[in-house]
Amino acid sequence: MTTPLDSFQQDWKAFEQAHVWHPYAAMPAVIPPFAISSASGVRLKLEDGRELIDGMSSWWAAIHGYNQPVLNAAIQSQLGQMSHVMFGGLTHRPAAELAALLVQLTPAPLDQVFFADSGSVAVEVAIKMALQYWHAKGHTNKERLLTVRGGYHGDTFGAMAVCDPVTGMHHIFSHALPKHYFAPAPHCPLSGEWDDAYIAEFRALLQAHHHQIAAVILEPIVQGAGGMRFYGPEYLQQVRTLCDEYGVLLIFDEIATGFGRTGRLFAADHTGISPDIMCVGKALTGGYMTLAATLTSREISAQISQNGNPFMHGPTFMANPLACAVAIASIKLLLESPWHSRVAEIETQFRQGLEGCRGLPGVRDVRTLGAIGVIEFDNPLDMGWIQPLLVEKGIWLRPFGRLLYAMPPFIISDKELNKIITVMAEVTHLISHNHE
Ligand SMILES: *Cc1c(COP(=O)(O)O)cnc(C)c1O
Numbered sequence: 001m002t003t004p005l006d007s008f009q010q011d012w013k014a015f016e017q018a019h020v021w022h023p024y025a026a027m028p029a030v031i032p033p034f035a036i037s038s039a040s041g042v043r044l045k046l047e048d049g050r051e052l053i054d055g056m057s058s059w060w061a062a063i064h065g066y067n068q069p070v071l072n073a074a075i076q077s078q079l080g081q082m083s084h085v086m087f088g089g090l091t092h093r094p095a096a097e098l099a100a101l102l103v104q105l106t107p108a109p110l111d112q113v114f115f116a117d118s119g120s121v122a123v124e125v126a127i128k129m130a131l132q133y134w135h136a137k138g139h140t141n142k143e144r145l146l147t148v149r150g151g152y153h154g155d156t157f158g159a160m161a162v163c164d165p166v167t168g169m170h171h172i173f174s175h176a177l178p179k180h181y182f183a184p185a186p187h188c189p190l191s192g193e194w195d196d197a198y199i200a201e202f203r204a205l206l207q208a209h210h211h212q213i214a215a216v217i218l219e220p221i222v223q224g225a226g227g228m229r230f231y232g233p234e235y236l237q238q239v240r241t242l243c244d245e246y247g248v249l250l251i252f253d254e255i256a257t258g259f260g261r262t263g264r265l266f267a268a269d270h271t272g273i274s275p276d277i278m279c280v281g282k283a284l285t286g287g288y289m290t291l292a293a294t295l296t297s298r299e300i301s302a303q304i305s306q307n308g309n310p311f312m313h314g315p316t317f318m319a320n321p322l323a324c325a326v327a328i329a330s331i332k333l334l335l336e337s338p339w340h341s342r343v344a345e346i347e348t349q350f351r352q353g354l355e356g357c358r359g360l361p362g363v364r365d366v367r368t369l370g371a372i373g374v375i376e377f378d379n380p381l382d383m384g385w386i387q388p389l390l391v392e393k394g395i396w397l398r399p400f401g402r403l404l405y406a407m408p409p410f411i412i413s414d415k416e417l418n419k420i421i422t423v424m425a426e427v428t429h430l431i432s433h434n435h436e
Contacts (some may be wrong), residue, residue, distance in 0.1 A: 013047075031387055039066035040239055043414045044396050052396040055406035055420045060224070060256045062287030064333055065409040071286050074329030078322050081141045087115070087318040093240065094324035098335045101331050102293060105265060106273035110298035114311070115211055115319040119255040119281035120154030122292035125218075127158050130215035130249045132304045132311060143213040144178075146248070150185035152225035153217065153253050162217050164226045167401070181205050181213065185223065186231035194274055199238045210246035211303055215277070217251040221267035221369070224256035228405050233271040240273040249276040250302070255292065259283040259331070260339045261407065263347060263370035276300060286330030291323035334410075342410050346371040346417060350406075353366050353421035357428045362435030364402070373404040373421070378435070386427060393423045404428065 008015040013035055017028050035047040042065050044052045055065060064071065078094065085092065099113040114129075116122040127145065134142035147164055152168070153159040160168055161177040164185075170177060183202035188194070206213065220236055223229040243250045252275035259268035261283065264270050268278070277300070304311050329333030350373035357375050358366040365376040381399045390397050397406055397420070404427060406420050 023435065031383060034391060041065045041067070041417055042409050046391075050391075050394070052391060052394055053408075053412075053416045053419055055395055055397045055408045057283075057407055057409050058283065058287050060261060060282040060284070060407055062377070063259060063261070063283045063410050064286045064330060065411045066287075068286065068333070070333050071288055071326050071329050074325045075322055078325035081321070083322050084317065084320050086316070088314060090344075092319075092321055092324075093329060094321045095319040095342075098293075098324045098328050098331075101328060102280070102295060104333070106278055106280075106295055106365070107266070107268050108169050109274055109276075109299070110278055110295040111347070112296050112298060112301040113325075114296075114313070116281075116292045116293045116294060116313075117315045117317045117320070118154075118185070118290050119155040119279065119292045120159045121315060122255065122279040122281055122294045123153045123159040123162075123253060124156055125294040126217070126251045126253075126279050126296075127162075128313055129277055129294065129300060129311070130251065133300050134214050136303050136306055136309065137223070141212055142215065144209065144212045145180040146183065146184050146202075146209070146213050146216045147180060148183045148218060148223075150226045150229055151217075151219055151253075152223070154255075167226055181209055181315040185227070185229060186235045188232040188235040190230050190232050192232070194232075195233045198235055199295060202239065203242055205290045206242050206246050206248065210248055212248075213248050215249035215251050216243055219253045219255075219267075220257060220275075221270050222257050222372065225400075227401070228367075228372070228376070228403050230369050236268075236271045237273055240271075240275075242278075251275055251277040251279070253279045255279050259334060260343055260410065261370050261372065263340075263343050269362070284326045284330070285323055286333070288326040288330070289323040291320065292326055300431065339410055343371045345414075346408070346410070346412070347416065350421065353418065354424065357425055357432075358434055360428060360432040362432045363428060371405045371410060372405065373423060373424070374403060377402045377404070378433060381431065386431075389427065389430075390423060393426070395422050396425050397424070404431075 017032055021027050022029050037043050037047050038045045042054050044054050093198055102113055103111045114125050116125050147162045150164050153162050167397040183205050252268055255268050258280045277296045279294050285291050347368055347370055349362055350368040354366050354373050357363055362378050364378050367374045381400055
């Protein structure tokens, strides 16, 4: 009789495909995943020896690239002390130091830090904070959220309920999800004249339902996995004013935008305003370990905690010391690096390199912000031939829906970025040719 371990020994990839589930994939996966044996700098090494230039930063996270000596050393050093202890009743210096960095770098009133173990959980925590805040104030009917279409906030049920109802596939879970309010996706451009029409429907929803609304939740400046759309800071300034006017909290989900990706340390820094609650994750540990955090103000934490009331959340791996240690090292490495000028250079290179794709048949839009380059098509991309072709050409991108996009590690060289851009343009021409 062959045991599972025997089958694994005989052909581990076949075993993997038959037994291991992948993100947003059928089981077994329609396109088998590519096996990676190691990664270093901006290169992913395939099992068969080929190397790919990484254009994804492992979903926004690996801003310093892979196998980074300083980050490796931070984990190794912490490993010698302790890899984990429970956070209930115990604490440690790495958690405090990481909190100090986050409080220092995020907008002013945010100085209370709740560590979570993934981005989705950080969003759950943010939502729970907002609800518990209003509950503590005696507004027990403020239990809904207001958000915009085209958003992505994670895959757990609370987070999923504020994702775009169409791309988030709400219909499958429509009876299981809490019902929230959705304004249209912001279509205010990154710069240019403000038009009051941009915010009209959002304002109307707030006006009509603010008695039920605890908080507005948004991804500032960049809507990531919901469509890679960019929008202007003035929209967020208007949202801030409206939230204050109607007594509604404002949550910024900076899990994708945080740590320099948009050209500012946080997307909030484009706006000059502060949210009441903010989530960070993804690049927090430089892509080394799973860790996220939800920050809020002292006013909100004090309200929730009146009469010593606890905040009702506490992940088992809260503030994992290894993750905190590598997050501290990653943030310091970022701050010591010329990240600001580097991200600006990446933006310029994307802008110049992708411009030639604009206007091609089947291409709806080309857009760039910070270290993000996006080509949006009229029709969904056929991953069946595009994914293997990208690998064939030596780069790692993971297109989704109608989007071919890249968000490389900041340490990518001009030459490597040029390769990514060239391949993106080649693939765009092929898609465009098929479209005609
Ligand atoms: C990725 C992401 C999340 C979810 O984070 P996970 O760590 O995958 O749970 C939430 N919000 C935004 C904006 C994200 O990009």
